[in-house]
Each structure stands twice: as C-alpha cells, then as structure tokens.
Amino acid sequence: MYIYDKFDQTIVRERVAEFRGQVQRRLAGELSEDQFRPLRLMNGLYLQLHAYMLRVAIPYGTMSSAQLKKLAYIAQTYDRGYGHFTTRQNIQYNWIKLEQVPDLLNDLAEVQLHGIQTSGNCIRNVTADQFSGVAGDEIEDPRIVSEAVRQWSTFHPEFSFLPRKFKIAVNGAARDRAAIQFHDIGIQVVRGPEGDVGYAIYAGGGMGRTPVVAPLIRAFLPKAELLSYLEAILRVYNRHGRRDNIYKARIKILVREIGAEEFTRQVEAEWALLRNEGVNLPEAEMSRIQKFFAPPPYEKIAAPVVAFEQARASNPAFARWVETNVHTHKVPGYGVVTISLKPVGGIPGDATAEQMSQIADLAEKYSFAEVRVTHVQNLVLPNVKQADLFAVWQQLGKIGFADANLGLIGDIIACPGLDYCALANARSIPVAQQISERFRTPERMKEIGPLQIKISGCINACGHHHAGHIGILGVERAGEELYQITLGGAGDETASIGELLGPGFKGDQVVDAVEKIVNTYIELRQPGEEFLAAYRRVGKAPFKERLYASA
Amino acid sequence: MADENTQVIEPSEISAHRRSNKAAGGKIATGNRLRDGVVIYLAANGEWTTDVDQARRETTADGEAALKGALDAAFKANYLIDAAVIDTVPSDTKPARLREQIRAVGPTVRPDLARRANW
Ligand code: SF4
Numbered sequence: 003m004y005i006y007d008k009f010d011q012t013i014v015r016e017r018v019a020e021f022r023g024q025v026q027r028r029l030a031g032e033l034s035e036d037q038f039r040p041l042r043l044m045n046g047l048y049l050q051l052h053a054y055m056l057r058v059a060i061p062y063g064t065m066s067s068a069q070l071k072k073l074a075y076i077a078q079t080y081d082r083g084y085g086h087f088t089t090r091q092n093i094q095y096n097w098i099k100l101e102q103v104p105d106l107l108n109d110l111a112e113v114q115l116h117g118i119q120t121s122g123n124c125i126r127n128v129t130a131d132q133f134s135g136v137a138g139d140e141i142e143d144p145r146i147v148s149e150a151v152r153q154w155s156t157f158h159p160e161f162s163f164l165p166r167k168f169k170i171a172v173n174g175a176a177r178d179r180a181a182i183q184f185h186d187i188g189i190q191v192v193r194g195p196e197g198d199v200g201y202a203i204y205a206g207g208g209m210g211r212t213p214v215v216a217p218l219i220r221a222f223l224p225k226a227e228l229l230s231y232l233e234a235i236l237r238v239y240n241r242h243g244r245r246d247n248i249y250k251a252r253i254k255i256l257v258r259e260i261g262a263e264e265f266t267r268q269v270e271a272e273w274a275l276l277r278n279e280g281v282n283l284p285e286a287e288m289s290r291i292q293k294f295f296a297p298p299p300y301e302k303i304a305a306p307v308v309a310f311e312q313a314r315a316s317n318p319a320f321a322r323w324v325e326t327n328v329h330t331h332k333v334p335g336y337g338v339v340t341i342s343l344k345p346v347g348g349i350p351g352d353a354t355a356e357q358m359s360q361i362a363d364l365a366e367k368y369s370f371a372e373v374r375v376t377h378v379q380n381l382v383l384p385n386v387k388q389a390d391l392f393a394v395w396q397q398l399g400k401i402g403f404a405d406a407n408l409g410l411i412g413d414i415i416a417c418p419g420l421d422y423c424a425l426a427n428a429r430s431i432p433v434a435q436q437i438s439e440r441f442r443t444p445e446r447m448k449e450i451g452p453l454q455i456k457i458s459g460c461i462n463a464c465g466h467h468h469a470g471h472i473g474i475l476g477v478e479r480a481g482e483e484l485y486q487i488t489l490g491g492a493g494d495e496t497a498s499i500g501e502l503l504g505p506g507f508k509g510d511q512v513v514d515a516v517e518k519i520v521n522t523y524i525e526l527r528q529p530g531e532e533f534l535a536a537y538r539r540v541g542k543a544p545f546k547e548r549l550y551a552s553a
Numbered sequence: 554m555a556d557e558n559t560q561v562i563e564p565s566e567i568s569a570h571r572r573s574n575k576a577a578g579g580k581i582a583t584g585n586r587l588r589d590g591v592v593i594y595l596a597a598n599g600e601w602t603t604d605v606d607q608a609r610r611e612t613t614a615d616g617e618a619a620l621k622g623a624l625d626a627a628f629k630a631n632y633l634i635d636a637a638v639i640d641t642v643p644s645d646t647k648p649a650r651l652r653e654q655i656r657a658v659g660p661t662v663r664p665d666l667a668r669r670a671n672w
Contacts, residue, residue, distance in 0.1 A: 029588060031631040049635055051656050053590035082666060096660075099589035349662055420652060421660035424635075431662045481650060 003066055003372060004149045004294040006114045013157070014111045017118060021045050022104035029101060046117020047103060050424045054098040057120040058110065062130035062148035062172070063091035063375040065115075067365040070373050072113040074358035080106045085358070086422075087343060087351040089415060089466055090169075091129050091375040092120060096422055118156065123164045125155035125236070130172045131179040132340075132376040135295060136384045138332045141191045142199050144174035146292050147228060150283050151189075154229050161236050165243035166251035168236070169208075181377060181493035183207045183216045184469060186253045187235060194222045201228060205235055206257030206265065209463035213499045214254040217262035219269065226288075230281040234273035238265065298370040298385060303335025310388040320395055322444055323406035328391060331384075337391055339369075339383040340376065341398060342405045342413060346442045347435050350416040351379030357401045368394055377466075378415055378454075380408070410447040411455060411520070412438045415466055419459025419476060420483070426459035428476025428483035429509070433457055436513045441520075450520055453533045456491070469493035471534050472519060473500040474512065485512045489519070489545055490537045503546050515549055522548045578643030581608040582620040583656070584633035592656050593633060594646075595623050601632070603668065605657040608646040647672050 006014070021041070028038040042048075046057040058073070065073075073093055077085045080102050081095040088094055098106070110116055119127045128151045135143040151170055155161070161168070171185040182188025188204035201223045207216025223231050235253075242260075244250045257265045314321045329338040341361060344350050353361075365373045365383055368390045374382035386394055398404040407413045414437060417423065419430030434457055441447055456470030460477075467473035473488035484506040491500030507515050522545050527536045537545075582595040593601045594608035602608070611617050617638060624636040640649040648654050659667045 028631070035587075035628075035631075035634050049585060049590060051652070052592060052659065053585070097590075101588045420655060421662050426652070429661065431660075435662065483651065 003064060004061075004145070004291065010153075010156075011111075011114065014114065014116050014118070017045070017116065018104065018107045018111050021107060025100060025104050040122070042100075042103075043121040044118070045103075045107065046120040047098070047100070048121065048424075050096065050418075050422055051420075052422065053096065054100055054103070055422070056095045056098045056103065056106070056117055057088075058093050058095070058115055058117055059120050059127040060091050060093065060115070060375050061152050062128055062134070062145050063132050063377075064130075064134070064145060065373050065375070066113070067362040067371040067373060069113045069115055070358055070362040070365065072110065072115065074355040074362065076106060076109060077358065078355040079109075083356075084352055084354045086349075086418060087353065087375050087379050087381070089377045089379060089417070089464060090120075090127065091132075091377055092127065093375070094418075096418075121167075123166050123168075124162050125158060125164075125168045125170065128152050128155070128170045128172065129180055129185075129377060131174055132374040132382050133179060133329065133338055133384065134174060134374075135297065136331050136333075136336075136338050137175045137177075138330045139177055140175040140332065141193060142174050143295050144172040144180075144189075144191060145295050146288070147189065147191070147201070148172045149291050149294070150229065150288065151232070154232070154283070161240060164236070164240055165245045166248070166253075168239075168253065170232070176495070178493075178495040178497075179376075181466070181469060181497070183495075183497035184209055184213075184466070184493060185216065186239075187232065188216050189228070192222060194224075198225075200224050203231065203235075205269075206254045206262070207497075208252050208254040209466060209468050210252070211249060211461045211463075212252075212254065213463070213468040214258060215497045215499060216254075217257065219262060219266040226285070227277055227282055229283055230277045230279070231269075231273055233281050234269045234276050237272050237276075238268045242268075297333075298372075300333045300336065300385070301387070303333075303387065303389075305334055307335060307388040310391055313392040317392075319406070319444075320392060322448075323395055323404060324391060326406045326410060327408045328386075335388055337386050337388055339386045339391070339394060340408050341381040341383065341403050342407050343380050343403065344407060344413050344438065345402050345405050346412065347439050348402075349431050350414055350434050353381075353403075357403065360397065360401050361403075364394055364397055378413065380413070406444060407447055409452050409454070411441045411450050411453045412447055413454070414438060415454075415456040415470070417458050417465035419457075419465075423459060425462060426476070427461075427478040428459050428485065430457040430459040430465055430474075430476060433474060433476070433485065433509065433512050437516055440513050440517060450524070451532050453520070454493075455516070466493060467491070468499050469497070470500055471537070472516060474516075477506060479506070483509050485509065487512075487515060487519070487549075489542055490534065492534055501542055503542055504550050518548050519545050578645070578649070579610045579612045579641040580617045580620055580638050581605070581610055581641055581646055581648070582624050582636070582638050583608075583653070584624060584627065584636040586633055587631055595620060595627075599623075601627070605646055605648070606669065610641060610646050 171180045171182045172189040173180040174191040190202040203220040204216035369383040369385045414434040416430040416434035420426035456466040457474040458465035458467040469491045486506040488500030596602040596607045597609040
C-alpha cells in the first residue's frame with residue numbers, strides 16, 4: 003500500500019488546520035453560507051436531508067486495516083454508528099455535525115484519510131479495479147498509475163476549477179471491473195505490439211442525465227507518457243468545455259459535440275506541445291511508487307489445500323459462498339474474498355462501526371492488513387489463504403456478511419436515494435430491499451445466474467442504473483414515486499447503456515415487474531446463456547410484451 | 554449522493570424541489586441548523602424546534618410572509634441554512650411531500666433512528 007510521504011502528510015494536516023479556521027469563522031458569523039459552502043464542499047462536506055454528510059476518499063479503493071479501523075471509529079464517535087460505501091469507492095457518513103468536523107478530520111488525517119477531491123469541479127478521487135494486484139488476468143497493478151494520477155491531480159492548480167467534476171478510472175486486467183468506459187477518462191492497461199506495457203485511453207464517458215460510453219481515443223500510449231497525455235486531455239476540456247450550462251459541462255458533451263475524431267486531434271496537438279515539457283513522471287518516482295505495491299510475502303502453498311477442500315465438500319453453504327464470493331488469486335493457495343455488504347433485506351453498502359472493525363480485524367489476521375472497496379458497494383479481503391477461508395466465512399457469518407450473492411440478483415447497487423439525499427426524487431433503498439427479499443433463496447439466485455440490478459433515486463445516476471443489466475431509476479410523478487426500468491446496460495468491457503422498457507411502475511409494483519423480467523429471461527434463455535447475453539440476443543420486445551401485457 | 558452531483562446544484566435547485574403542492578393545506582417553515590445540520594421548524598412560540606408537531610402552521614398569505622420573515626432573520630443570524638417554507642396536509646403540520654416527511658421523521662429504512670412515529 004502507498005504510504006504518504008511528508009509532503010502529502012503536510013498537505014493534509016495544513017488543510018485540516020485551514021478548514022478548522024473556516025468552520026470557526028462560519029460559526030462565529032464571519033463567513034456567510036455563500037462564502038462557506040464552496041469551502042466545505044472542497045473538504046467533502048455536503049448538506050443532505052437530515053444533516054451534513056461527509057464523504058471520505060479512499061483512493062482507488064485500497065485501504066489498510068488501520069484505516070478501516072479509523073473509519074469505524076469515526077462512525078462510532080461522530081456519526082450514528084454506521085457508514086455507507088458508495089459506487090465511487092468512498093465512504094459517506096450521514097449524520098455529521100459541522101462543529102465536530104475539524105476534530106473528525108484531524109482524526110482521519112492520522113491515518114492519511116480526508117475528504118479532499120470528493121466534491122467540486124476538480125479531478126476527483128481516482129477509482130480502480132478492486133482486485134488490483136491479485137487478479138489472475140492482470141497485466142499490471144493499476145494502483146501504481148492510480149497513485150501517480152492521485153499525486154498529479156491533487157490540488158493541480160490548472161485543473162481546480164474545471165467546467166465540471168472530472169472522474170478518472172483505471173483498470174489493469176482483461177476484465178473491466180472499474181467501469182472505465184463510464185468515466186471522463188478511462189485508462190486500460192494493455193500490451194503494445196512489442197509486448198510492452200502501456201495504456202489504452204478512453205475519454206468522454208459518463209452516466210447522469212446523458213449517459214455516454216466513452217470512445218477509445220488512443221489505442222496505445224507508452225507508459226512513461228501518461229501524465230502528459232492526461233494533461234493534454236484536461237487542457238482541451240478546460241479550454242472548450244461549456245461553462246454556461248451545468249447540464250452540458252461534462253467532457254462527454256464536448257466529445258460528442260465536436261466528435262471523437264476532432265477531440266482526439268486536438269488532444270494529440272496539445273500533447274505534441276506538452277510531452278517534452280516535464281509533465282511526465284520521472285522513472286525514479288514511478289519505481290518509488292511501484293515499490294509500495296510490491297506483493298506481500300506470500301507463502302508457497304502446495305495444492306490441493308486439504309482442509310479447505312474438505313470444508314467445501316462437507317458444507318454446502320460454505321461451498322456456495324466460495325463459488326460466488328471467492329475469486330481466483332494469482333498466487334496458488336490464496337483466494338480473493340469479496341464480502342457482500344448486501345445481506346437479504348439489508349441496505350446496500352451500509353456497514354456498522356462494529357462490522358467495519360471486525361472486518362479490519364479479519365484483514366489484519368488473514369489478508370496482510372489490506373481491504374478494498376468495490377464500486378458495487380462491497381468490501382474485499384484480497385489475500386486470504388485457502389486454508390483460512392472457512393474461518394473467515396464463519397467470522398463473516400457472525401457479523402451478518404456471509405451472503406453468497408456476489409454478482410447475483412441479491413448483489414444490488416442502490417444509491418442513498420430519497421431516504422438521505424437532498425437531490426433525490428424517489429427512494430432507492432426500499433426497492434433494493436424488496437427485490438433482495440423476493441429473490442432471497444440461494445436456489446433461486448443460482449437458477450437466475452449472473453444478473454446485476456442497479457438503482458438510482460434520480461437522474462444523476464449515482465446508482466449506475468444505466469449500466470445495470472436491469473436498471474431502475476426513481477422519478478417523481480404527481481407527487482408520487484415512480485420507477486422506470488431499463489434493460490441491457492453493462493459496466494464491463496462490453497459497456498452499454500440500458501434501454502427504457504416503457505412507462506414506469508409504482509413503488510409496490512417494481513418487484514413484480516422485476517420478477518416478470520426474470521421469468522421471461524428464464525423461459526427464453528438458451529442453455530448456459532446469462533441474462534445480459536440473452537437480452538442482447540433477443541432485444542427488449544419479449545420483455546416489454548410480458549411486462550405490459552395485461553396492463 | 555453516492556456519486557454526488559450534489560455540489561453545484563445545492564441551494565437554489567433544492568428550493569425548486571420544494572415546489573408548491575396545489576392542494577396545500579398550510580405552510581410551515583423549516584431549515585437545517587447551521588452548527589449541526591439538524592432539521593428544525595419554526596415553532597408556534599417563536600423558537601426553533603426539531604419536532605414537526607410543534608411547528609407553527611399558517612394558512613394565510615400574511616402568515617406565510619411571517620414564516621418567511623422568521624426564516625430570513627434566522628438565516629441572517631447564521632442560525633440555519635437551506636431555509637424553506639413548505640406545504641403541509643390540510644389541518645395538520647404533516648408535510649405534504651414525501652421528501653419533507655422523510656426529513657421530519659428520518660430515513661424510512663432506519664425506523665430505529667426515527668424522530669417520531671411515521672404518519
Ligand atoms: S442518484 Fe440522485 S438520489 Fe441517488 S444519490 Fe445520486 S443525487 Fe442522490
């Protein structure tokens with residue numbers, strides 16, 4: 003894991019001190035709300051329905067057990083005993099008191115955490131594949147470049163007042179687990195013609211009210227030149243991105259308006275001027291960063307691990323969990339554990355202080371003290387020995403997080419929606435809860451197979467509904483919550499935007515509608531055909547027919 | 554807010570969210586207390602209360618103007634933010650819109666944290 007050097011640490015400490023002064027002046031009435039609002043947002047502090055909400059950045063979703071422990075402590079000390087992990091690999095606290103925020107941030111700074119780059123029109127906290135460094139299909143650990151991007155983008159003076167916020171995601175494996183094509187810039191680690199490692203660059207993707215799958219603007223960028231190329235993209239955007247209309251200010255609109263080809267031409271022209279200007283990271287710095295992500299001291303483990311195989315054979319529930327929630331590790335004898343924060347009927351992404359603290363303990367004991375946050379609102383223990391999986395599973399059962407539903411219908415993304423969010427039109431969480439209850443049995447989930455449901459409480463699409471195999475969007479009609487359903491979205495390397503099926507459904511009709519869709523799929527699928535593949539083969543007609551048949 | 558488009562849109566759009574309900578039964582004044590963000594209402598006695606049942610409910614234009622005046626003064630005194638006059642149902646201080654009902658009670662998915670029983 004990356005450890006802050008004294009510059010980073012000083013920056014964060016100074017920011018806390020500065021914000022403490024600003025809070026004091028606000029409380030004393032020396033700053034007006036108009037003056038103060040941008041200052042608090044720069045530190046991740048929003049106002050939501052019930053209170054202030056603090057968003058804490060977890061850069062590229064990687065944290066230490068000590069950091070998770072601190073997050074638990076914050077939940078206990080300054081909030082109501084819980085936090086919410088988001089699709090941005092962040093954590094949000096819902097009940098924050100302004101007057102306590104300086105102390106809170108001071109505590110966070112002890113473990114090098116903060117709310118910087120979680121708000122405002124800057125380059126936001128960079129996100130990445132949660133299986134970085136441990137996935138079998140990885141070309142290179144994306145955290146190395148993610149960390150370089152983090153250092154480059156933090157307080158970048160030229161890009162602190164962009165037309166709109168800017169999100170960069172990095173993926174290092176063949177499988178895209180970071181939804182890079184739905185980001186302002188998506189960086190995919192690839193191998194070049196000569197087998198050398200470099201990056202494919204996507205730009206102009208995004209969700210929100212205008213969903214766009216990012217076009218590829220460069221198939222291969224040499225590794226050493228990444229930062230100058232990013233800077234060129236940002237410059238073109240900063241210069242030409244619209245500032246007159248908030249709905250047209252994201253880079254995706256610019257790329258669409260002038261066309262990917264013209265956009266690329268401008269970026270390349272800018273890059274030609276920039277690439278020798280010393281923007282790129284020196285080799286020495288890159289290898290300094292790389293050292294932080296050196297593999298932990300794995301043991302040499304002979305296969306098969308007998309105790310593990312026996313536990314699997316004798317305990318079907320454990321076997322099921324291994325099948326769904328444990329991924330192959332690049333090192334034999336280890337597994338990558340995803341802890342589903344989606345218990346049946348639970349609130350997706352919520353974890354109590356106690357649960358966080360227990361997971362931190364598990365990480366310390368079984369996973370080289372490392373934890374990851376996924377954009378699907380789950381947590382990962384990346385390095386668990388197969389021999390320890392049974393113990394980990396049992397411990398997780400004690401805190402209610404042993405559900406074997408990863409990637410299945412119960413593994414739902416839901417944004418906070420109208421239960422918490424000031425911008426919401428409808429609630430998201432209760433819809434997720436109802437669906438998860440309806441399809442609660444492992445048999446039913448298995449029968450259905452891989453199926454991603456994603457729910458947003460308004461068009462801002464924080465719940466990634468555009469990328470859901472089944473996407474659900476809450477809207478408001480005549481004072482009532484109404485839910486639109488889309489099908490066929492995907493956030494992986496085959497990224498696509500879900501298509502709207504038809505008129506929306508009332509809150510109490512959504513689960514039935516989802517069940518009809520699921521049943522339609524089961525009836526029409528070919529042997530072994532997953533939901534998304536079936537939808538892509540048959541299109542929306544059969545689903546639409548069934549859904550609106552008797553209406 | 555999971556993914557946060559919140560920042561730029563903060564106050565003006567939120568008031569737009571609170572567009573009036575035609576069948577409005579009355580009005581109450583609300584905001585979030587500056588120092589801790591807690592949801593508060595102007596009470597009948599002129600104080601600010603966290604209890605929506607104590608809210609001062611007005612049904613006339615003059616009454617509504619008084620609510621606005623109180624909000625304005627409290628905002629200027631840096632006591633509250635996100636001030637708004639909101640609609641209630643007829644003959645009760647229960648807010649008309651679901652959004653405001655949730656603000657008054659708490660997240661519907663956490664009844665254990667509720668500030669009062671739901672209506
Ligand atoms: S999608 Fe809308 S309701 Fe959901 S968190 Fe984002 S802004 Fe709030």
